Amino acid sequence: MSAAYRKIGDLPLVIPVFPLDGALLLPGGQLPLNIFEPRYLNMLDDAMSGERIIGMIQTRPGGDHQRPSLAPVGCAGRVTSFAETSDGRYLITLTGVCRFKAGDELPTRTPYRQMRVDFTPYEADLREEPSGARTAADIDRLLIALRRYLDHRGLAIDWGDAESAPSDALINSLAMALPFDPLEKQALLEAETIFERKATLTALLEIDAAGGDDDEPTSIQ
Template sequence: MPGSYRRADDLPLVIPVFPLDGALLLPGGQLPLNIFEPRYLNMFDDAMSGERIIGMVQTRPGGDVERPNLAPVGCAGRVTSFAETSDGRYLVTLTGVCRFRVGDELPARGPYRQVRADFTAFEADLREGAPDSATAGDPSSLLDALRRYLDHRGLAIDWSSAEAAPSDALINSLAMALPFEPVEKQALLEAPTLAERRDTLVALLEIDAAAGDDEDPTMIQ
């Protein structure tokens, strides 16, 4: 279970990484994945026979198409749901465990990439239980910014659920689900504290709401 990790030293020193821009995993969050590329099918085969840990990481400019440069911080997740389809795809859910700094990449010995992961700076991600909602500050500014963002984009959510959700859960679920640009997703991931992630999220919502209406309305399910 993700909660079985108590210290940074409990996590593996080397982990496979799945570079996927725009896909944000945060500690405690759940990220569904549809795996079909052979190299990543192989990666999940190996993970399922080991510690089930995969590092989700975005890319940054440089490198080549097959091996783009990796962002400096990712989030390790544990496979908590796994199913194989009749056409050979894997439907997987990763549950976020802890963020990590991307260290040296190991020489390629297989079809997927592996890095040395340093979890030390993010050991607080492993603390048992959800963060105190007070650390996220007053939720009203977030809710106000969210309302303006949704109105601007023509989106709808269940407001009763949003208003009743614990602040940490609301902040992290919005950060993961909303269609921000990869660089914005990375800023949310790297925010040192929950309060700073909330502030970054509010800023992104307000910037978007103030921008011109250049996208088609969409619905959030």
């Protein structure tokens, strides 16, 4: 986690939110984004002049196209990489800081949405887990399910990296990178602990590998 955020009190009470279905940010994870809509360019301008915090959140049924209803839980990230293209787009990387419960939306004049958020239920996100907290056996079922999922979909990864990665980093990177649907991404986000996220991820991999059509071969970065 960022040294700037060691406790809940270090985080802002109101943050801009970026509704984006299928995009999952987890604490400690890195999410690259290509920003081109004017309202979100405005949001980045404001964020970069302030605390550089943006809340990634998915939508849920309800509301309208311009202001859809928002999921109850999102994840705040800090802009840790920023570049501007010649055609005016922003290429950024958000590094996940802490999940939050969505609160009241503020009636603001900004073109982007802002809301009060509560980080308290996810204070543990600010504490790094001790290394070696899980054994290799903990990850065996996940790796078996992952191999079947990848074979079924015609996907490929670097197995050397996957098998040598710390289990929590592997779990979070797979949760963010694999092409799950928005409801499945939300379930992974809301898993209370890394152990619960591993169980959810393993179940999703096993269910997917059990049926459906293969995708075209590709690779996962």
